[in-house]
Amino acid sequence: MIQFSLIQTEISLSTRRSALAATLIGYQYMNNRKINSLKIFVQSFRGEMKKSPFKIWLRVFLLVQFSIIFGIFFSQDIAAGYFTWGKVTGIILFFIPIGYLISYIVPMHANVDIQAVTLSLDRVYLFLIWILVIAKLLASYLYHTESVADVIMCIILGIMGGRLGGIIIRVEKLKIEHGFMKN
Secondary structure, eight states, rough: OOHHHHHHHHHHHHHHHHHHHHHHHOOOOOHHHHHHHHHHHHHHHHHHHHBBBHHHHHHHHHHHHOOOOOOOHHHHHHHSSOOOHHHHHHHHHHHHHHHHHGGGGEEEEEETTTTTEEOOOOOHHHHHHHHHHHHIIIIIIOOOOHHHHHHHHHHHHHHHHHHHHHHHHHHHHHHHTTTSSOO
């Protein structure tokens, strides 16, 4: 009887081991399938993100976000007498053409295979906006020069708006040029 129970224990132990091994192999296979499908999904999503409509809507979203945040700051500073809406409008309008000119350095090309215009990251613009945002933060919180911070906020909004307009115009021209859309 002792031998029988030892044999049964060995069998059940080896059965459990093989069942565990099969489970682990199946889990590993399933896990590899999930990882591969996740890689394909991420690559597909990255491809979609490079297309112009996604990038344009992202830039519109960022411009609206900055406009709301800066609008709150403008309202507070105008109420305190540091700035006027006329100055805000004038400075923004002055920097829109500069943003439009900056749009010409945005790397973009027409991809005939996917029938879309793809945009790449513009490091010059990214660096410029970060420098301006840091300068705005320093001007308002460290040096307490609200009027300088307001001018910097106007510059940021003007450059962002002009650049967005320039990108939209360039994308539309590329789409028409390569036959992705009709006149």
